[in-house]
Every structure is written in C-alpha cells, then in structure tokens.
Amino acid sequence: xxxxxxxxxxxxxxxxxxxxxxxxxxxxxxxxxxxxxxxxxxxxxxxxxxxxxxxxxxxxxxxxxxxxxxxxxxxxxxxxxxxxxxxxxxxxxxxxxxxxxxxxxxxxxxxxxxxxxxxxxxxxxxxxxxxxxxxxxxxxxxxxxxxxxxxxxxxxxxxxxxxxxxxxxxxxxxxxxxxxxxxxxxxxxxxxxxxxxxxxxxxxxxxxxxxxxxxxxxxxxxxxxxxxxxxxxxxxxxxxxxxxxxxxx
Numbered sequence: 001x002x003x004x005x006x007x008x009x010x011x012x013x014x015x016x017x018x019x020x021x022x023x024x025x026x027x028x029x030x031x032x033x034x035x036x037x038x039x040x041x042x043x044x045x046x047x048x049x050x051x052x053x054x055x056x057x058x059x060x061x062x063x064x065x066x067x068x069x070x071x072x073x074x075x076x077x078x079x080x081x082x083x084x085x086x087x088x089x090x091x092x093x094x095x096x097x098x099x100x101x102x103x104x105x106x107x108x109x110x111x112x113x114x115x116x117x118x119x120x121x122x123x124x125x126x127x128x129x130x131x132x133x134x135x136x137x138x139x140x141x142x143x144x145x146x147x148x149x150x151x152x153x154x155x156x157x158x159x160x161x162x163x164x165x166x167x168x169x170x171x172x173x174x175x176x177x178x179x180x181x182x183x184x185x186x187x188x189x190x191x192x193x194x195x196x197x198x199x200x201x202x203x204x205x206x207x208x209x210x211x212x213x214x215x216x217x218x219x220x221x222x223x224x225x226x227x228x229x230x231x232x233x234x235x236x237x238x239x240x241x242x243x244x245x246x247x248x249x
Contacts, residue, residue, distance in 0.1 A: 001025035001248070002058060002081075006072030006231070007096070007113065007172065008163040010037055013071065015155055016237035017244070024245055025067065030057045032074070034172060036165035045171040046179070047073075051080050058086060067248040071231055072096050072203065075194075076181070079217075083187040090192045091244050093232050094203050097181035098212040106181075109202060110173050112143075117169050124164035127157035143202045145235035146227055185216045192220040193247045197228030197235065221247065 001021060005013045011029040014021075021027050031038035033053035034045060041049050054077060058066065068087045070078030075095025082090050099106045123130060130136040131153040140156045141148040163169075194212060196205045205224070206213065213222070223243060225232055232240040 001027045001067045001069065002054070002063065002078075003027060003029040004054065004068070004070035004074030004077050005029075005032065005035075006074050008035065008117075008166040008169055009071075009159060010035060010162040012155060012158055012162075013231060014233055016151070017233045017241040020238075020241035021069075021244065025248070028057065028061050028063060028066070030054060032077070034166070034168035036162040036167075041168060045168050046175050047076070047080070051077055051084075054081065055084070055086065067091070069093070069244055070095065071233060076183070079183045079188060079192070082190050082192070083184040085187075085189075087188075087190045089190050089248050090188075091195065091247055092192065093195045093240070094197065094200055094205075094208070094230055095194065095212065096203065097183070098203075098209045098216075099181070099207070100210045103207060103210065105204065105208060107177065110176055112202075113169065114173055116163065117166075120160060120164040124161045127160040128153070130160065131156040141229075141234070144229055144231040146197075146199050146229045147235050150237075151234055183212075183216050188217075191247070192217055193223060193243070194220050195223045195225060195232060195240070195243055197225045197230065197232055199227050200230045202230040 003014045011031045014029050033039050033050045034041050065088050067089045068078040068081050069091045071093040073096050075092035076097045078090045081087050198205050228235045
C-alpha cells in the first residue's frame with residue numbers, strides 16, 4: 001500500500017491510521033517531492049514531477065502495483081498513478097482538482113495556502129508552544145479536522161513546521177493556478193473509492209468534487225462522512241482505516 005499526503009503536509013499525516021493499515025499491508029508513506037523532508041525537484045516544479053517521484057519511490061520499494069491511498073493533492077496523484085497502471089485500488093480522500101472551470105474556489109484555496117505560508121514561517125519555531133493549549137490545537141487544525149482533541153500535540157507541531165518548511169510551496173501554487181487539473185478516467189481500470197467529509201473547509205463538499213462526481217468518476221464508490229473535515233485520517237482515524245481496509249479487501 002502507498003499513502004500520499006496533501007499539499008504542504010508530510011508523511012506523518014498517516015500516523016494515526018498506519019498501525020491498522022500495517023496489520024494488513026506493507027505500507028510505503030513517502031513525503032512528496034518538494035515538501036519538507038521529501039526529495040527535491042530535479043527541474044520543473046509540477047504535479048507531473050511529483051507523480052514521477054512517487055513512481056520512483058515505488059520502484060525502489062519493489063512495488064510494481066499497490067493499493068494507493070491519497071488525501072487532497074495526494075488523492076489527485078493517486079488517481080494519476082492509477083491512470084499509469086500502478087494502482088490495484090485507489091482510495092481518494094477529498095482529492096484535489098475536482099473544481100469546475102467556473103468555480104472560483106480553486107483560486108480561493110490557493111490564496112489561502114499562500115496566506116498560510118506567510119503566517120506559518122514566523123511561528124514555526126514556536127510550534128510546540130502553540131499547540132500546548134487547546135486553543136492552539138484548534139487553530140492548528142482549523143482547516144484539516146473537526147475533531148482534534150485526540151491528535152497528539154507533537155504531530156500537530158510537526159505539521160506546522162512541515163508546512164512552513166515546504167520550500168516549493170509558492171512555485172507549486174503558481175503551477176496549480178496556471179495549469180489545467182485533469183484526470184484520465186478512460187485509463188483508470190482499478191476500483192476507486194472517493195471519501196469526502198461534509199464539513200471540509202479546504203475543499204468544500206460537494207462543489208470541490210463536482211468534476212469527479214459528474215464527469216470523471218461517477219461510477220466510483222462514493223462515501224460521505226457527515227461532519228468530518230478535510231483530513232479524515234486525522235479527524236476520524238479508526239473509521240478512515242476501516243473504510244480503506246474494507247475497500248482494499
């Protein structure tokens with residue numbers, strides 16, 4: 001199994017579900033290219049370069065194909081891997097790229113990421129102090145999870161530092177604004193499950209899923225999680241692990 005995180009996140013976003021997944025699968029959870037702790041870009045900063053990097057990681061791990069799980073940007077990459085024939089199944093948690101061409105929310109969410117980068121860099125050295133309080137943990141999870149009390153403070157501090165340390169964030173934002181987001185559904189032959197939280201503040205349901213639901217993946221297995229945010233693996237880890245394992249089985 002390969003688990004792919006979202007934009008400016010790191011592999012540790014899967015930390016709460018990994019024990020359950022590893023009971024049934026050999027799991028590779030790489031940090032994406034250009035992200036804190038991940039491999040650097042060799043040339044162009046793009047979604048295709050991220051995809052190529054994940055394929056190299058799979059090759060190095062000896063994974064010709066795998067069950068692919070992805071959240072947000074990672075969900076988009078997971079579906080692109082499926083189109084390249086590398087997926088046995090895909091479970092996509094709120095995959096990015098499903099906006100319609102007239103939907104302004106793509107620009108809004110990328111503007112949000114730009115603002116977040118500006119805010120996080122000066123506070124990152126104080127991440128542990130920030131998440132030491134209930135209010136700080138709520139602020140840290142505002143756009144990722146509705147339920148946050150169970151998320152370890154050290155994981156939240158790591159995510160703050162990781163987001164601030166994503167050196168290619170601005171270049172990836174510009175790429176996302178200037179390039180067309182698309183998937184190739186004709187080449188996706190494996191089973192696909194799409195999971196979306198109805199309380200997602202980053203990629204709001206159902207508008208951010210429009211093209212997936214109506215154009216690209218209308219026949220996928222669609223699961224709505226009532227009252228869950230953008231990162232179900234953080235918000236409701238037990239239920240998310242069950243939804244992943246139930247599908248891959």
